[in-house]
Amino acid sequence: MNEVRFTLTENARLAPNVYRLRLAGDASAITAPGQFLEITIPGFFLRRPLSVCDWEDRSVTILYRAVGDGTRALAEMKPGKTIDALCGLGNGFDVTACREKTLVIGGGIGVPPMYSLAKRLLAAGKTPAAILGFNTASEIFYKEEFEALGIETILATADGSAGIKGFVTDALPEAFDTFCACGPLPMLRALCSRTEKPGFLSLEARMGCGFGACMGCTIETAHGPKRVCKEGPVFRKEELIW
Amino acid sequence: MVRAAVSLCGIELDNPVIPASGTFGYGYTFAELYDIDCLGTFSFKGTTREQRLGNAQPRIAEAPGGMLNAVGLQNPGVDAVIAEELPRLKQVFHKPVMANVSGFSIEEYVEVCRKLDACEQVGWLEVNISCPNVHGGGLAFGTDPKAAASVTRAVKAAVKKPVIVKLSPNVTSIADIARACEDAGADAVSLINTVLGMRIDLRAKRPLLANKTGGMSGPAIFPLAVRMVWQVYEAVRIPIIGMGGVTRAEDVLELMLAGATAVEVGAANLVNPYACRDIVLDLPQAMQNYNIQNLKDIIGGAHHG
Numbered sequence A: 001m002n003e004v005r006f007t008l009t010e011n012a013r014l015a016p017n018v019y020r021l022r023l024a025g026d027a028s029a030i031t032a033p034g035q036f037l038e039i040t041i042p043g044f045f046l047r048r049p050l051s052v053c054d055w056e057d058r059s060v061t062i063l064y065r066a067v068g069d070g071t072r073a074l075a076e077m078k079p080g081k082t083i084d085a086l087c088g089l090g091n092g093f094d095v096t097a098c099r100e101k102t103l104v105i106g107g108g109i110g111v112p113p114m115y116s117l118a119k120r121l122l123a124a125g126k127t128p129a130a131i132l133g134f135n136t137a138s139e140i141f142y143k144e145e146f147e148a149l150g151i152e153t154i155l156a157t158a159d160g161s162a163g164i165k166g167f168v169t170d171a172l173p174e175a176f177d178t179f180c181a182c183g184p185l186p187m188l189r190a191l192c193s194r195t196e197k198p199g200f201l202s203l204e205a206r207m208g209c210g211f212g213a214c215m216g217c218t219i220e221t222a223h224g225p226k227r228v229c230k231e232g233p234v235f236r237k238e239e240l241i242w
Numbered sequence B: 001m002v003r004a005a006v007s008l009c010g011i012e013l014d015n016p017v018i019p020a021s022g023t024f025g026y027g028y029t030f031a032e033l034y035d036i037d038c039l040g041t042f043s044f045k046g047t048t049r050e051q052r053l054g055n056a057q058p059r060i061a062e063a064p065g066g067m068l069n070a071v072g073l074q075n076p077g078v079d080a081v082i083a084e085e086l087p088r089l090k091q092v093f094h095k096p097v098m099a100n101v102s103g104f105s106i107e108e109y110v111e112v113c114r115k116l117d118a119c120e121q122v123g124w125l126e127v128n129i130s131c132p133n134v135h136g137g138g139l140a141f142g143t144d145p146k147a148a149a150s151v152t153r154a155v156k157a158a159v160k161k162p163v164i165v166k167l168s169p170n171v172t173s174i175a176d177i178a179r180a181c182e183d184a185g186a187d188a189v190s191l192i193n194t195v196l197g198m199r200i201d202l203r204a205k206r207p208l209l210a211n212k213t214g215g216m217s218g219p220a221i222f223p224l225a226v227r228m229v230w231q232v233y234e235a236v237r238i239p240i241i242g243m244g245g246v247t248r249a250e251d252v253l254e255l256m257l258a259g260a261t262a263v264e265v266g267a268a269n270l271v272n273p274y275a276c277r278d279i280v281l282d283l284p285q286a287m288q289n290y291n292i293q294n295l296k297d298i299i300g301g302a303h304h305g
Helices: A069-075 A112-123 A143-148 A185-194 B078-090 B106-117 B145-158 B174-183 B219-235 B249-258 B275-289
Strands: A002-015 A018-024 A036-039 A048-051 A054-056 A059-065 A082-089 A102-107 A129-134 A153-157 A178-182 A199-202 A218-221 A224-227 A234-236 B006-008 B011-013 B017-019 B060-063 B066-069 B097-101 B122-128 B163-166 B188-191 B195-198 B213-217 B240-243 B262-265
Touching: A002 A059, A002 A069, A018 A069, A048 A059, A048 A069, A054 A112, A059 A069, A059 A112, A102 A112, A112 A129, A112 A143, A112 A178, A129 A143, A143 A153, A178 A185, A185 A199, B017 B275, B066 B219, B078 B106, B097 B106, B106 B122, B106 B145, B122 B145, B145 B163, B145 B174, B174 B188, B174 B219, B188 B219, B213 B219, B219 B240, B219 B249, B240 B249, B249 B262, B249 B275, B262 B275
Parallel strands: A102 A129, A102 A178, A129 A153, A178 A199, B017 B262, B097 B122, B122 B163, B163 B188, B188 B240, B240 B262
Antiparallel strands: A002 A018, A002 A082, A018 A059, A036 A048, A036 A082, A054 A059, A199 A234, A218 A224, B006 B011, B060 B066, B066 B213, B195 B213
């Protein structure tokens, strides 16, 4: 973790209430896909934890949903503004633990971290495939970006307005040997009950600090209490108690 | 050269800055970020007799000028703290630490305090009778002068180290509680714990916290802390540790002028992990800015003249 003063370079609307934030600054603290930043939004006390969609040495891309007062205020911020953040928080996905054919599965605003995971899996010589789940066609984002990676990208919408009609669990292919997922808890739970394959799941939580101090985000796991912000947000599926 | 050292119950602190319990874990997470020996001391995570998992999620909510928490005293239990946490802390912190203790009965307070009293690393016992986030304990002892005195007396009879009683602001007269603790033998009091609050989720139309209520902390409660430290200073002779919404060196000076001998810093650590280090570093300049040569000289200074 380090504390970084970024410059906002893009804050563009991708879908209803979903924005792409690009930040310029030192991203060296990010070491794995699935990690997150805690960013300061002027006028709000607590920082907001937002997952990394992608990063380079000197830039970070974040996709976020403007859902509360804080993220709605963030959506109003214009390029050129500085944004303070704690960078490189949490334990992300371990690319080396993912086998040859890994499914990366994102539901709604759980899609973003799966993008850099797919990129890193490709860079490690593996052949990932993606399943992206949304409620309806108008909420879809980043489908083209996943396809541009040259990986199989399966789309599912709950109302059938695009791709397969149903949930990501209805779109599981026959052949894969690991899955990584981020999305609503019912989606993660359904995935774990549908497949025996090894799985890694990224959880969301209301956090105080984001770096392990306040115990605000602790969940009970098969191996005792764990902090979503510190031991997580990515957990092996066996660790989770549903 | 200004002097920031103060003395707390006979133990010298290099400076009065103390991370507050529940915002600093058992210290070593912060030691990865900076040398925590720069602190006066710190108060470790509230410890109970048995392991506690704490309350259900969510436990944290934003508030104007601060936050609410309802963690509910999650901790590994006193035996694990002594066996695992304190040895880890010893590697990175070389000063006496403040042991924060919570309980659900007088017997529990006494047992946990006695065990921690025997630990060489522990300098003070901070007895929390003011946690608003657990039921049937904590706050029940902190809102009644007789109950507060009973806990204080029982703990004092069982330990050798200085006993600091941590008080709740959720009372009509905090001065009455402080006086009862002093009469029962407390060596110091610390205040204020968090202020009981609530947020409601507009979409779900239900309380946002699973515990429904939570403790408010952060800069919004700073003036309450100043007022209560002032009132308690008028009521007791024992030292006061002031806390509540402190974020900067100037706040330390203000609470000391109100009557605090030392100052705890809580919520600020959660949004700026370097908050306490920064306050320690800024303190000499802030003292110079206000013509303060020796910090000890300003304790309660606003009451005189």
